Amino acid sequence: MQPTASHFINGRYVEDTTGEAIEVIYPATGEVIAQVHAATPAVIEQALASAEAAQREWAKRSGTERGRVLRRAADIIRERNRELSILETYDTGKALQETLYADATSGADALEYFGGLAGALTGEHIQLGADFAYTKRMPLGVCVGIGAWNYPTQIACWKGAPALACGNAMIFKPSETTPLCALKVAAILVEAGLPAGLYNVVQGMGAVGSALVEDPRVAKVSLTGSVPTGKKVYAAAAAQMKHATMELGGKSPLIIFNDADVENAVSGAMLANMYSTGQVCSNGTRVFVQKGVKDAFLERFAERCAAIKLGDPLDEETHLGPMVSEAQMDIVLSYIAKGKAEGATLVCGGEQLERDGFYVAPTVFADVTDGMSIAKEEIFGPVMAVLDFEDEDEVIARANDTPYGLSAGIFTNDITRAHRVVDQLEAGTCWINTYNLAPVEVPFGGVKASGVGRENAKAAIEHYSEIKSVYVGMTPVDSAY
Numbered sequence: 001m002q003p004t005a006s007h008f009i010n011g012r013y014v015e016d017t018t019g020e021a022i023e024v025i026y027p028a029t030g031e032v033i034a035q036v037h038a039a040t041p042a043v044i045e046q047a048l049a050s051a052e053a054a055q056r057e058w059a060k061r062s063g064t065e066r067g068r069v070l071r072r073a074a075d076i077i078r079e080r081n082r083e084l085s086i087l088e089t090y091d092t093g094k095a096l097q098e099t100l101y102a103d104a105t106s107g108a109d110a111l112e113y114f115g116g117l118a119g120a121l122t123g124e125h126i127q128l129g130a131d132f133a134y135t136k137r138m139p140l141g142v143c144v145g146i147g148a149w150n151y152p153t154q155i156a157c158w159k160g161a162p163a164l165a166c167g168n169a170m171i172f173k174p175s176e177t178t179p180l181c182a183l184k185v186a187a188i189l190v191e192a193g194l195p196a197g198l199y200n201v202v203q204g205m206g207a208v209g210s211a212l213v214e215d216p217r218v219a220k221v222s223l224t225g226s227v228p229t230g231k232k233v234y235a236a237a238a239a240q241m242k243h244a245t246m247e248l249g250g251k252s253p254l255i256i257f258n259d260a261d262v263e264n265a266v267s268g269a270m271l272a273n274m275y276s277t278g279q280v281c282s283n284g285t286r287v288f289v290q291k292g293v294k295d296a297f298l299e300r301f302a303e304r305c306a307a308i309k310l311g312d313p314l315d316e317e318t319h320l321g322p323m324v325s326e327a328q329m330d331i332v333l334s335y336i337a338k339g340k341a342e343g344a345t346l347v348c349g350g351e352q353l354e355r356d357g358f359y360v361a362p363t364v365f366a367d368v369t370d371g372m373s374i375a376k377e378e379i380f381g382p383v384m385a386v387l388d389f390e391d392e393d394e395v396i397a398r399a400n401d402t403p404y405g406l407s408a409g410i411f412t413n414d415i416t417r418a419h420r421v422v423d424q425l426e427a428g429t430c431w432i433n434t435y436n437l438a439p440v441e442v443p444f445g446g447v448k449a450s451g452v453g454r455e456n457a458k459a460a461i462e463h464y465s466e467i468k469s470v471y472v473g474m475t476p477v478d479s480a481y
C-alpha cells in the first residue's frame with residue numbers, strides 16, 4: 001500500500017522526508033501499512049507555483065478539450081475500480097462490498113458529469129436597446145480542496161472535477177488519516193492527459209491546510225469536515241475575501257410516520273445510520289418514529305441489525321468494517337456510554353468488538369429525548385437514536401431544533417404530507433421514502449451550521465467560476481457634462 005511518494009505535484013510524485021511522518025493504519029487490524037510525510041513549506045510552494053502557472057494555460061483551452069480529459073479519467077477509474085476500491089478499503093476500513101459500488105465509481109461519475117458539462121458552460125447575451133451586454137463565465141484560479149477521511153476518493157473527485165471543468169487548478173489536501181486514495185486520482189488525471197500542475201496532492205495535518213488557505217495565490221477553498229474546522233477555514237478564507245464551499249457535519253432527522261411502509265422505513269434507517277459504519281455526514285441519526293409504528297419498527301430493526309455481518313472488510317460478504325481510527329472509535333464509545341448514562345434504552349449493540357481493529361457493534365438506542373447528548377451531537381459512528389413523536393407539527397419543530405441543517409428524510413405513504421413536511425424541514429437535502437442517495441446530478445450541501453455552497457450538479461459550477469459582465473456601447477457616449 002506504500003505510495004510511490006507522499007505528494008503528487010506538477011505531474012509527478014514528490015517526496016520530502018523532512019516533513020513530519022504520518023503513519024497510515026489499516027483500521028481492520030491496527031497495523032501500519034504505509035507512511036507518508038507532511039508537506040514542508042518547500043513542498044507547499046512547489047504545489048502553489050506549479051498550479052498557478054498551469055492554470056493560466058488550462059483556462060485558455062476550450063471547455064470541450066478540458067472535458068475530454070476528465071471523461072478519460074472517469075473511464076480509467078472505472079477500469080481500475082477493483083484496485084481503487086481495495087485501496088479505499090485499506091485507507092478507511094470500509095467494507096469492500098461498499099467501496100466497490102460507492103467510492104471510485106462516484107468519483108468517476110463526477111469526472112464524467114463535469115467532463116460533459118465543461119463544453120456547455122456559457123455566459124448570456126443581454127440586449128439593451130442598441131447597446132448590449134454579455135457575460136462570461138471565468139475560472140477562479142487556484143482552488144484548494146481539503147478532505148475528510150470518510151470518502152477520500154469521492155471527495156478528491158467531487159472537488160477536483162468541477163474545479164477543472166471550469167478552468168481552475170486544484171491543490172488537494174487529504175485528511176491525514178486517509179492519505180492514499182487522492183494520490184491515485186492525481187496520477188490517473190495525468191495519465192488521462194491533464195497537464196502537469198493542475199491537480200496537485202499535498203499531505204499534512206491542519207497546519208498544511210491552513211497554510212494553503214492563507215496563501216494569497218489561492219482563490220477558493222472547499223472543505224469537507226467538521227463544523228469547528230469549517231468555522232476556522234471559512235474565517236481564514238473570508239479574511240482575504242476568498243470563495244468558500246463548506247461541506248460540514250450534521251445531526252439529521254429521519255421521520256417515520258404511522259402510515260409508512262415499515263420494512264421500507266427500516267431499510268432507509270439502516271442506510272441512514274449503518275452505511276460506511278455510520279461515518280457519513282448526511283446520516284439521519286435522529287430517527288423520529290411515530291408512536292403507532294414504534295414497536296414494529298424497533299423489532300424489525302433489531303432483527304435486521306443482528307443479520308449485519310461485521311468483520312474483515314476485504315471479504316466481500318462483510319457488510320460493515322471497523323471505524324476509521326482508534327480515535328474515532330473512542331469518540332463513538334464515549335457517546336454510547338453517554339447514551340446509557342443519560343437513560344436511553346439500549347436495543348442492540350453498545351460495545352466494542354473483542355478482536356483486532358477498531359470495531360463497534362451496530363448500536364440502537366430507543367426512548368431517546370431531545371436533550372440527550374446522543375440526540376444533539378454528531379457521533380459519526382454506527383449509533384442510531386430513536387425518538388418517539390405524536391403528531392406532524394410537533395415532529396417538524398423538533399426536527400428543526402438543531403444548529404445543523406445538512407439533510408433530512410421522511411417515510412410516509414401520504415403524498416401531500418410528504419411534500420408539506422419536506423417544505424418545512426431546514427435541510428439542504430431531503431429524501432422522501434429513501435435515504436442517503438447523493439448522485440452527482442443533484443446538488444448537495446447544507447444550511448445553517450452544516451455549511452455554505454453546494455457540491456455536485458450544475459450548482460457546483462456557480463462555486464468554481466464567477467461571472468464577468470461586459471457592456472458594449474454601440475452609439476456615442478451620452479454625457480451631460
Ligand code: NDP
Nearest residue numbers: 147148175176204205206209210225226229248249281380
Ligand atoms: P476535521 O474537520 O478536523 O478535518 C477535516 C479536514 O480539515 C482534514 O483534512 C484536516 O486535516 C483539515 N484541517 C483541520 N484543521 C484545519 C485548519 N485549521 N485549516 C485547514 N484545514 C484544516 O475532521 P476530522 O477528519 O478530524 O473528523 C472530525 C469530525 O468531523 C468527525 O468526528 C465528524 O463529526 C466530522 N466529519 C464530517 C465529515 C463530513 O463529511 N461532513 C467527514 C468527516 C468527519 P487533518 O485531518 O489532516 O488534521
